[in-house]
Amino acid sequence: MAAVITSNCPDLKLLARGKVRELYDIDEHSLLFVASDRLSAFDVIMKNGIPGKGKVLTGISVHWFRNVLGDVCPNHLITANMDEMPAKVRQYKDQLDGRCLLVKKLKVLPIEAIVRGYITGSGWKEYKAKGTICDIPLPKGLVESQKLPAPLFTPSTKAELGDHDENIHPSKVAEIIGANLAKQVEEVAIKLYTKAAAYALERNILIADTKFEFGVDEKGTLYLIDEVLTPDSSRFWPADKYAAGRGQDSFDKQYVRNYLESLPGFDKKTGVELPADVVRETQAKYDMALKLLTGPALRK
Numbered sequence: 001m002a003a004v005i006t007s008n009c010p011d012l013k014l015l016a017r018g019k020v021r022e023l024y025d026i027d028e029h030s031l032l033f034v035a036s037d038r039l040s041a042f043d044v045i046m047k048n049g050i051p052g053k054g055k056v057l058t059g060i061s062v063h064w065f066r067n068v069l070g071d072v073c074p075n076h077l078i079t080a081n082m083d084e085m086p087a088k089v090r091q092y093k094d095q096l097d098g099r100c101l102l103v104k105k106l107k108v109l110p111i112e113a114i115v116r117g118y119i120t121g122s123g124w125k126e127y128k129a130k131g132t133i134c135d136i137p138l139p140k141g142l143v144e145s146q147k148l149p150a151p152l153f154t155p156s157t158k159a160e161l162g163d164h165d166e167n168i169h170p171s172k173v174a175e176i177i178g179a180n181l182a183k184q185v186e187e188v189a190i191k192l193y194t195k196a197a198a199y200a201l202e203r204n205i206l207i208a209d210t211k212f213e214f215g216v217d218e219k220g221t222l223y224l225i226d227e228v229l230t231p232d233s234s235r236f237w238p239a240d241k242y243a244a245g246r247g248q249d250s251f252d253k254q255y256v257r258n259y260l261e262s263l264p265g266f267d268k269k270t271g272v273e274l275p276a277d278v279v280r281e282t283q284a285k286y287d288m289a290l291k292l293l294t295g296p297a298l299r300k
Helices: 053-068 121-130 170-177 179-201 254-261 276-294
Strands: 013-017 021-025 030-035 077-079 100-104 111-118 147-153 205-216 222-225 234-238
Touching: 030 053, 053 077, 053 100, 053 179, 053 276, 111 170, 111 179, 121 205, 147 179, 170 179, 179 205, 179 222, 205 276, 254 276
Parallel strands: none
Antiparallel strands: 013 021, 021 030, 030 100, 077 100, 111 147, 111 205, 205 222, 205 234
């Protein structure tokens, strides 16, 4: 199976091509999100993709939207069923089936709502240097991958393509979107993470951290948008292999990040060609995340 690097839908109006997705304008009320097989790490797009990755991201997102998180916050999903989409979308079924979402057209909030349950990644690096994450003081003596006392809201700005997201203190969110909406985003993001983490734990996955995105409609109602709780937007760790004090195995693209950081001279600005073994291993990790999260619980 070849990787789908870009979609080609000439009868649809392309609004944007992001790191992983294409966004098409369908009508005054709806958009089409198409998940390619491109892979982005450190906000850089790799030269080759991961076959089937877009379908994995779509399948996992639909499962969270439809089956798990709907009672926490409304979301933008209209349908993922090609047979329910407009005719001008259905004509591209062979290309898009399984990798696209028809979604509500909303005003996107210009922040990423990151929630951390464990200390790892850039948060661990900042904590070692300053004892903080996003300038939020944390208890002394934490070790790598340790569970935090409570889920932590650590937002970031949304970078344009080619730029890097910037971690910000939660107080900065109020300056960007207003105090009331900022408070709502933080509360909803924590609730979403808490429910998802409990669900995933039953399926042998620890959600170390994740990124949510939100939009509002003309009435100001908050919606969960974009992808949600996928291996692209989250760190998923096997619960049965977890041990604090070290890095963890994962079902996400941390494996690719680790590979890239092992390359001499990788500048985090230029995409590289991933070797076949890295592609296969990444594909297997994403497929396992899909199987575990959308299948029956392993334990009750």
